[in-house]
Amino acid sequence: MSDIDLSTSAPVLPRLSLERRPFELRALTSGLLTGLTWVIAILGSIPLFSVIIMLVAEGGARLDFEALTALPPAGFEMGGGFANAIIGTLVMVAIATAISVPLGLLAAIYLAILDPYSRMAQTARFVAKTLTGFPSILAGVFTYGVLVISFGYSALAGGVALAVLMLPTVVLAAEESMKQVPQKMTDAAFGLGCTRSQVIWKVTLPTGLPGILTGIMLAVAGASGESAPLLFTALFNNYFMSELMEPTASLSILIYNFSAMPFDNQIQLAWAASLVLVLIVLVFNILARLIGQSKV
Amino acid sequence: MALNPFEHAGAASTISGPPSEGDYLGDRLFRAVARACAGLIIALLLFILWEIGGLALPAMAQHGLGFVSGSTWNPGTQEFGVLPEIWGTLYSSLLALLLGGVFGVTIAIFLSQDFIEARLAVVFRTIVELLAAIPSVVYGLWGIFVVIPLLRPVAGWLHAQLSFIPLFATDLSGPGMAPAALVLAIMILPTVAAITVDAFRRIPYKVKEAAYGMGTTRWEAILKVMLPTASSGILAALVLGFGRALGETMALAMLIGNSNQINLSLFAPANTLASLLASSFPEAGQIEVQALMYAAVVLLLITLLVNIAGLGIQQYTVRKFEGKV
Numbered sequence: 001m002s003d004i005d006l007s008t009s010a011p012v013l014p015r016l017s018l019e020r021r022p023f024e025l026r027a028l029t030s031g032l033l034t035g036l037t038w039v040i041a042i043l044g045s046i047p048l049f050s051v052i053i054m055l056v057a058e059g060g061a062r063l064d065f066e067a068l069t070a071l072p073p074a075g076f077e078m079g080g081g082f083a084n085a086i087i088g089t090l091v092m093v094a095i096a097t098a099i100s101v102p103l104g105l106l107a108a109i110y111l112a113i114l115d116p117y118s119r120m121a122q123t124a125r126f127v128a129k130t131l132t133g134f135p136s137i138l139a140g141v142f143t144y145g146v147l148v149i150s151f152g153y154s155a156l157a158g159g160v161a162l163a164v165l166m167l168p169t170v171v172l173a174a175e176e177s178m179k180q181v182p183q184k185m186t187d188a189a190f191g192l193g194c195t196r197s198q199v200i201w202k203v204t205l206p207t208g209l210p211g212i213l214t215g216i217m218l219a220v221a222g223a224s225g226e227s228a229p230l231l232f233t234a235l236f237n238n239y240f241m242s243e244l245m246e247p248t249a250s251l252s253i254l255i256y257n258f259s260a261m262p263f264d265n266q267i268q269l270a271w272a273a274s275l276v277l278v279l280i281v282l283v284f285n286i287l288a289r290l291i292g293q294s295k296v
Numbered sequence: 297m298a299l300n301p302f303e304h305a306g307a308a309s310t311i312s313g314p315p316s317e318g319d320y321l322g323d324r325l326f327r328a329v330a331r332a333c334a335g336l337i338i339a340l341l342l343f344i345l346w347e348i349g350g351l352a353l354p355a356m357a358q359h360g361l362g363f364v365s366g367s368t369w370n371p372g373t374q375e376f377g378v379l380p381e382i383w384g385t386l387y388s389s390l391l392a393l394l395l396g397g398v399f400g401v402t403i404a405i406f407l408s409q410d411f412i413e414a415r416l417a418v419v420f421r422t423i424v425e426l427l428a429a430i431p432s433v434v435y436g437l438w439g440i441f442v443v444i445p446l447l448r449p450v451a452g453w454l455h456a457q458l459s460f461i462p463l464f465a466t467d468l469s470g471p472g473m474a475p476a477a478l479v480l481a482i483m484i485l486p487t488v489a490a491i492t493v494d495a496f497r498r499i500p501y502k503v504k505e506a507a508y509g510m511g512t513t514r515w516e517a518i519l520k521v522m523l524p525t526a527s528s529g530i531l532a533a534l535v536l537g538f539g540r541a542l543g544e545t546m547a548l549a550m551l552i553g554n555s556n557q558i559n560l561s562l563f564a565p566a567n568t569l570a571s572l573l574a575s576s577f578p579e580a581g582q583i584e585v586q587a588l589m590y591a592a593v594v595l596l597l598i599t600l601l602v603n604i605a606g607l608g609i610q611q612y613t614v615r616k617f618e619g620k621v
Contacts, residue, residue, distance in 0.1 A: 106329060127338050225430070
């Protein structure tokens, strides 16, 4: 036992220095990679600033009272605006919200509270996640088949297509938010003799409300910027909308149409419309953030 | 008769009492409605598949599988094939993934591995999130008036010097693959970055502490410990980003040039399934619309497969860190 000679049986290792020297290869590599990461991070944020600068410079120059109140100009016409497109976008997003929020909330209640581990809930959750990555143009094709073939292009069809896109976002955000409601609160409500629907309406929903609203706002922001589905459902219209069942203008389709035109006036209007569209999207994004910060 | 413990409550002027028949009925009704809404989500996906499949049925019967391998799109002679579009979709998405993936993962490392102080990281995260909030058409407009003019001299130089490399075989005349892929990369960057940050967050802090405790430099810890540990999450981020890129429509319809050809060159115009749909649909006649619906089915199948694969990997990652695998 005592005659084992440790000094010969142990392999002789080169003695590593515990000191860290600044010009060692490891330290240099680390520093180099850190620098590279900074460069990439800064490069990655350039597009956002470039887009914003272009929007303000090009769009801001043309954004006046006329642009916000007049109808789109024809070919060589000067002036004009995109008032009908602003109204169209807002109306279609409102329709989409009115459809997707109630359905999405109820589905989220089922997924988060009523039966979270059932096979149906797990399937529905997976399907909702699949639908968030669903190409938006296919929502347009779907609505085209369901509504447009029989009833023609309309604001209603546009709203339905956007609702298909909003639904999964609303469901997943609302579910996540309701799951955060402390078990103690719902248990206390049950202890007072509430039925399940009373617990949901009076405890879970009010407590989870900030998170749910954040999800809804983000879904609304996303839907306002959508254009591909509207191409198949709402088309475009050069005049103000008078009813829900006629082709309807939207900001995004106006930008798409005008960007391909050879006229300076239309290009300038496309930039101004982009600025308005981005502002609408940003307002909902900022609202989402503000509501989210007030979370319990 | 059994004693009713609540008997006194019904008569007295008190609000406490057992749930009434109406309460029970309302509760059951509410639960049934909620359940129906959850079922509606599943039904919606099935309905979408059924509806788009139904729209494409006439074209499917007429063109068969030759549609996928054909390479002409001529409404005049009713010849329809989407091989160039499938190629363009995959090629543009792969290029975008290459660029957007590198940037996305690096930015995720930058945000989650203590490179900047927490408050600055919040600002930076907001910038990345806003990048995702900008609508596709606005990116398209920006691409036409900023990216293409910027790329044109670079492309001209590369074509003049290196035209023997197939990637630079043509000149950039206007819209083309390179500006489209570049803008697409910017659009998927936030998706990749967000999911990768999430993957890093799932790694217990003690893993990193252990690495630092062994005397690693920051980058040895990131490259040898954090990245391998988060690898399945990063894979999910890349696959889901790829799925996003496949279905992206408007920016590509505005930037890629909508030309039916298979070309390796970065500067040649091309086409994708989604932008074919967007650009041909408005003027299409009935027969062409049916063919477009067939193209929609192809797009649907590709994106569904990629998305389901990405979500599968993501769920596997979550379970791995919760210790269930």
